[in-house]
Amino acid sequence: MKIGILGSGNMGRALGAAWAGCGHAIFFGGRTEASAISVAERVGRRSVGGSLARAAAFGEVLVHTARDAMPSAMVEDARALAGKVLIDLNNKPVPPGYAFEPVLESYAERYAVDVPGLRVVKAFNTLPVQVFGYAPDILRRHAVTVFAAADDADAKSIVMRLATEIGLAPVDAGPLRNARVLEGFGDMLRYLINVAKLGAATTLSARVLPPPGEA
Numbered sequence: 410m411k412i413g414i415l416g417s418g419n420m421g422r423a424l425g426a427a428w429a430g431c432g433h434a435i436f437f438g439g440r441t442e443a444s445a446i447s448v449a450e451r452v453g454r455r456s457v458g459g460s461l462a463r464a465a466a467f468g469e470v471l472v473h474t475a476r477d478a479m480p481s482a483m484v485e486d487a488r489a490l491a492g493k494v495l496i497d498l499n500n501k502p503v504p505p506g507y508a509f510e511p512v513l514e515s516y517a518e519r520y521a522v523d524v525p526g527l528r529v530v531k532a533f534n535t536l537p538v539q540v541f542g543y544a545p546d547i548l549r550r551h552a553v554t555v556f557a558a559a560d561d562a563d564a565k566s567i568v569m570r571l572a573t574e575i576g577l578a579p580v581d582a583g584p585l586r587n588a589r590v591l592e593g594f595g596d597m598l599r600y601l602i603n604v605a606k607l608g609a610a611t612t613l614s615a616r617v618l619p620p621p622g623e624a
């Protein structure tokens with residue numbers, strides 16, 4: 410698939426590199442074209458880099474990593490985004506003292522309102538960036554969950570398939586409204602890593618136990 414990375418920082422680099430390793434065509438986009446180009450050069454595997462607008466035009470699937478930037482602000486004409494799948498992996502900034510508030514409106518829902526026809530999927534926000542360094546074989550052995558919430562069933566299944574390719578175990582987390590809950594999971598993950606000191610490779614996974622008689 411053609412995947413456009415909107416913001417080539419930690420998460421954009423890690424996911425783009427993981428999918429490039431699976432043979433997907435990656436366009437790393439950034440506010441500073443030179444740094445996006447240098448990310449692409451480091452990743453290699455025929456990935457390219459350039460502006461956010463070019464990454465958005467390139468991708469059938471877009472990965473939004475710049476929480477405060479509305480998708481419409483990244484392109485000249487937002488209508489060009491209609492029909493594209495947009496993965497939102499953003500979490501809110503950590504508040505002082507890790508005193509998180511309930512999430513009343515998610516980034517994913519805001520992006521969906523911003524561009525009518527954009528097929529937004531909330532996913533990957535409950536995984537610390539370090540986890541992608543384990544892709545795909547080690548991840549596969551540990552059945553690490555990626556939760557996917559979306560209103561568009563086809564878009565959700567595309568993202569779940571992309572997650573499977575890099576070794577993750579996707580779980581359908583329901584409609585896009587549930588992005589609010591997933592952002593809360595993202596908050597808890599950061600609490601567990603940084604306050605409870607579980608470590609940078611902590612994951613939140615859905616494990617279903619067999620019936621007691623078979624366990």
Ligand SMILES: NC(=O)c1ccc[n+]([C@@H]2O[C@H](COP(=O)([O-])OP(=O)(O)OC[C@H]3O[C@@H](n4cnc5c(N)ncnc54)[C@H](OP(=O)(O)O)[C@@H]3O)[C@@H](O)[C@H]2O)c1
Nearest residue numbers: 416417418419420440474475476478499500534536537538
């Ligand atoms: N890091 C993690 O472990 C992790 C895990 C799960 C979810 N997340 C979430 O993923 C998102 C990205 O995290 P990250 O660690 O990848 O951050 P990061 O390394 O700072 O990358 C963010 C990227 O967004 C770009 N950006 C920021 N503001 C922008 C704007 N207004 N317009 C266009 N581009 C903008 C930055 O560009 P410049 O380089 O030009 O500043 C950078 O490339 C955050 O919402 C975070 O909460 C992070």
